Amino acid sequence: MSSAGLPILALLLAGALVAAGCTSAPQATDDRPSVVVTLLAYQWLATAIGGDSVVVTNIVPPGSSPHEFDPTPRDLVRLYEADLVLVNGVEIEAWFTQAVKDLPSSVKVLRAADSAKPLLAAGAHTISLGESDEEEGPNDPHLWLDPIRLAAVGDDLTDALASLVPVEERESLVARGQSVHRQLLDLNATIGTALGGDCARRTILTTHDSMAYLADRYDLSVVSILGISPDEEPSPARLQQIAEAATERGITTILVEPNISTATAQALAEQIHGTTQPLDPVESINPHTDLGADYLKVMTANLPSLEVALGCP
Numbered sequence: 406m407s408s409a410g411l412p413i414l415a416l417l418l419a420g421a422l423v424a425a426g427c428t429s430a431p432q433a434t435d436d437r438p439s440v441v442v443t444l445l446a447y448q449w450l451a452t453a454i455g456g457d458s459v460v461v462t463n464i465v466p467p468g469s470s471p472h473e474f475d476p477t478p479r480d481l482v483r484l485y486e487a488d489l490v491l492v493n494g495v496e497i498e499a500w501f502t503q504a505v506k507d508l509p510s511s512v513k514v515l516r517a518a519d520s521a522k523p524l525l526a527a528g529a530h531t532i533s534l535g536e537s538d539e540e541e542g543p544n545d546p547h548l549w550l551d552p553i554r555l556a557a558v559g560d561d562l563t564d565a566l567a568s569l570v571p572v573e574e575r576e577s578l579v580a581r582g583q584s585v586h587r588q589l590l591d592l593n594a595t596i597g598t599a600l601g602g603d604c605a606r607r608t609i610l611t612t613h614d615s616m617a618y619l620a621d622r623y624d625l626s627v628v629s630i631l632g633i634s635p636d637e638e639p640s641p642a643r644l645q646q647i648a649e650a651a652t653e654r655g656i657t658t659i660l661v662e663p664n665i666s667t668a669t670a671q672a673l674a675e676q677i678h679g680t681t682q683p684l685d686p687v688e689s690i691n692p693h694t695d696l697g698a699d700y701l702k703v704m705t706a707n708l709p710s711l712e713v714a715l716g717c718p
């Protein structure tokens with residue numbers, strides 16, 4: 406967030422100078438509508454719906470956390486030159502939310518949070534472990550982890566993209582939008598069936614507090630090692646509280662994220678005589694897998710870990 410308070414025009418100017426000296430300025434000769442995003446789910450959504458009719462750029466590189474990402478001046482130029490910017494609109498990308506306020510009227514801005522109401526308050530499905538828990542805070546940003554809310558974002562994105570592409574491409578774009586909607590409903594049914602059966606537990610133990618929307622959709626509770634943003638290290642007292650909460654609930658699996666150090670989770674796993682399993686919060690591309698920016702594949706790849714954690718048959 407270090408650049409959030411800097412004058413946006415100064416950054417844009419600096420970025421423009423950088424871009425001017427570079428012969429590979431993005432989409433310089435491509436006149437298709439350009440869409441800029443910062444999250445994997447929206448990259449997938451825009452690519453799946455837009456197809457070859459649009460050019461989608463995710464300015465957060467693979468392996469980076471959108472929570473901690475700082476845009477370069479050139480990233481800001483990409484925003485400035487975009488036709489459509491899809492912003493989450495809640496918390497996770499405060500700099501992005503601020504930057505889009507300064508964009509020219511030629512840039513259409515779509516806020517996912519406007520499509521995905523009602524939003525959840527931070528800590529909505531997090532089991533309280535004492536005074537260190539977040540309460541009454543801002544809304545939780547991780548709305549893309551609920552396929553139904555993401556489908557609502559996709560519907561509005563379809564409308565927005567349809568208004569940008571040539572008339573002759575609209576029908577197939579809308580058809581892709583409808584297909585994406587159906588795929589997300591199918592994903593919802595698959596997850597609901599997998600996690601809705603006779604599982605031993607309804608509580609998961611995660612690295613950062615990213616799973617409230619998943620928990621909301623599939624009737625789960627969450628204990629998390631870190632807060633809503635993964636840059637908050639837990640105190641020894643907090644870790645002890647987590648270990649006790651896990652033991653009380655029969656939890657023996659800690660769900661660890663690809664882009665966060667697993668040292669704390671490993672230590673906790675030893676303490677509760679448990680193990681770790683991977684769980685991707687679908688924020689950015691994991692460069693250590695071949696799943697790329699395919700939201701459906703990443704969500705589906707999460708299912709075995711969730712089934713193990715919950716003790717599902």
Ligand SMILES: [Zn+2]
Nearest residue numbers: 472615633686
């Ligand atoms: Zn997160």
